Amino acid sequence: MDHPRELAGTEPRVWDRPVVSVPMLVCLSLVGGQLPSFSASANLYTLGTGGALIWLGLGARVPRRPAPRRLGTGAVWWLLPVAVFGVFEGTTFVLHAGDDFPTFSRLADPLLEDELVRSAAWFAWLAAFWGLVRR
């Protein structure tokens, strides 16, 4: 399998510039924000946009920023928020107490029913995904 390597320093393509990519992500997010949960269209749209980004990310079509060769000892600080989140998500999930002791996704569901919040969540998800593709 031939792997694309980091292409840092190369001239970005037109569609890879923020002036193009950000409006594109905004448009995709606005469409995604209109699609209700549990609908076939929302499922297909999520699978389609995510699949396209994975296809871009696994190929050599998008220039990548250089990745660090090693992480410093300071990286262990990231375990703190991960552990706190994991403890609460794990406990709420295992106890299965519904709204009395809700999981993170159960708390997020009512917020995501609003189209504007849903579009903002779509944008955050797609922008982070695009960031991963370029790393």
Added chain:
Amino acid sequence: MMRALAIGGFVIALALFAAVEWAARRPGSRIPSLADVCAYVMRYEVGPVPVGRIGLFGFWWWLGWHFLAR
């Protein structure tokens, strides 16, 4: 009471994510940013297979599907 505890716990976790990211972006910080941690994880390969990249993409894809389609 338990509901407030859960909300408080998640808020603290999110605040910690923001605080560590803020600390990582300070000049001369020894803490790598979340993007650097992800990039490092994505370097991991088993033979010719980019396992780290596939794993992180898969996780993020599932997360979006879970929150935005389910």
